[in-house]
Amino acid sequence: MEQDKSTRREFMLTALLAAGAAAGCHSGESAFPAAAGSEVQPSGKKVKLLSVDGEIVEVDQAFLKPVPHLPPLSNTEERLGIPGKKFVMVIDLSRCKNLRKCQEACNHAHELNPGQNWVKVYPMQDAEHTAPYWEPTTCMHCDEPPCVKVCPVDATFKRQDGIVLIDSDRCIGCRFCMAACPYSTRVFNWSAPEIPAEKAKQPYSCETSMPQKKGTVGKCDFCADMTRKGELPHCVTACPNGTFLFGDMNEDTVTNGSETFRFSDLIRDKAGYRLMEDLGTKPSVYYLPPVDRNFPFQSGEEEDSIQKKS
């Protein structure tokens, strides 16, 4: 565990430097003379960087070294997942007003075509006299995933970090997983997805779920590529109300980027629950009941009519 943390710290540092380098340099290769030889001549151009301690330091551009991209993961590594992690999401229903920024960010990040939504927001009312509320859903990343059970070719699989992913290079498009999923979370590429050519050409990655392919199934992937980088899924960061909280069950923390909670406390204090517990699918997504709400239900209906018009 200790080792894990130190590698993560190193990792954050390189990521920071890389970010600084990317911000400071305008043209790609020529900006990195240091890469070619060991002798470094100061170029005189200074670049401002944020140090690990939070101070702003000035560094000569010549001393910046390019950080190579992370080596592309093999299919096997992507199928195994990140050791020691167990990702979990908490959705606080008292904060949702059907803004659907989550959906927008998700669709944008995954280049989803019109009509496809991996994140959906449902107007729910459990009984005639109970209060209506807005319920966003992602893939539940079940611990007993019905979709994985029925897949005939191991195209959809469960990783050790709890994430359920799809290998679109493997999928035969039988859609049994769509029939098996009680949460209606899976979408199908009925036609060839319209994606910018250079993205469509890239080899498929199970972690980015990109590029989506004709005749195969797609769904929310908990942004497995972001979590590998130690970042939050797009829906989490996109929500202005902090509805989505994401984290690691082993660390017992969840965060929406601005607030962080101890997962077990949050679930205990706010009586968290999971959807369709009776089916025994054991979802990795927990819900906090819509009590003491930040918005009335009607404000979400207004959002609906605004989005319909646009």
Add this chain to the structure above:
Amino acid sequence: MENIQSTAEEHTIRDLLPQKFGKWGKRFTVFLVLVCLLGAYAYYRQLRYGLVVTAMRDYASWGIYISNFVFFVAISLVGSLITAVFRLLNVGWSKPLTRIAEVIAVAAIIFAALIIIVDMGRPERFYHLFLYGRVQSPIIWDVIVITTYFFISLLLLYYPLLPDLKILLRFKERSSPGLQKFYRFIGSFWKGTREQVRLSDRAISILCVTIVPVAFSIHTVTSWLFATTYRPGWDSTNFGAYFIAGAFLVGAGSVTIAMYVFRKAYHLEKYITDDHFDKMGKIVVLLALVYLYFNLNEFLTPVFKMKKSEAGYLRDLLTGDFSGVFWFAILTGMILPIIVLLFRKGRRPLPVFIVGIMVVVGAWLKRYLIVTPTLLNPFLPMRNVPESYHRYFPSWEEWAIAFGSLAGCLLVITLLVRIFPIIPIQETLTEQYEAVEK
């Protein structure tokens, strides 16, 4: 005495040898080929543009391809019923019907396999099933049992055919040189020696015993494609038996249709008698009653409870969008056939033929009702999808492919009947000898 017998034999053989297509035979074949071609064109469009040419979408993610698949698997079960079950029970009268049943079984199981490939989003990855197959998926179970069933059915068609091939080879003038070459290729080793007959009889007995559990498996596993999911309407322990009961019914119905058509087209009144229709009529009544019983089990108890998750689906079926089709299928597929066939007059050839058509049409609609209404009643309401995703009505491409596959199945049956005697000749002759000796 011997002379009389051999002329009688000649006569029987000439009656039963495959005949060239008449005017209607040719027209029918051309019609089937045209429907198949239209289906092929629709499938070309589907390969090119993707499954978007169908009306299936994220909620109704399975459609008439899957209902058609279930229908084909169901119909193919008749081979095991008429050939194996009746043989094991020593039912003598069904002998002239065995080949009709086996031909239907083989043709239907071929198209069951084809239509499932048509339904795949990535048919070119079909080999993934063998490369990466995971045995916990009911689809893999289906692949295994359907392949097994296909081969057993093919052998059950082939072994009893061997003595007839010898006869076909003897009557050279009745078939073209090409066909003769084909007969020689598949059957010239058969000399009809005592040892060969013994081996063949033994093989047929073994096949008859093995095909029964395999036949039950193919349709039970097909029902499990649905019953292993959580969805209201599919989440039923009744499903295996319910499917098997329906399958035997539609299979028997299809045999009565084939009996009537072949009898009429090839003038086989002497071999497929009114008595056969009477007996098949009784079998259809029995099977329809059993199927009705399973339907009662499938719907009455959930309707009595009206659980929240199932209420929407049940309302759709009984009083909602699908109620017309539902009650039509129950009425024409079960209740009317039972009423008609209970009367002796109803078991004459023409009424039995009409009832057969009703049973088959009802059965096809029933398969549609098993697939679609459930998918359109998911646990969470349909949301954040285009309005058109909320409904399902097949596109012309789907109809063309579905009817293309049905036509293809009929075409295979028609061609097999053109090539091989539809009534086992040797068995008929043996029976005649036995009758004379008595």
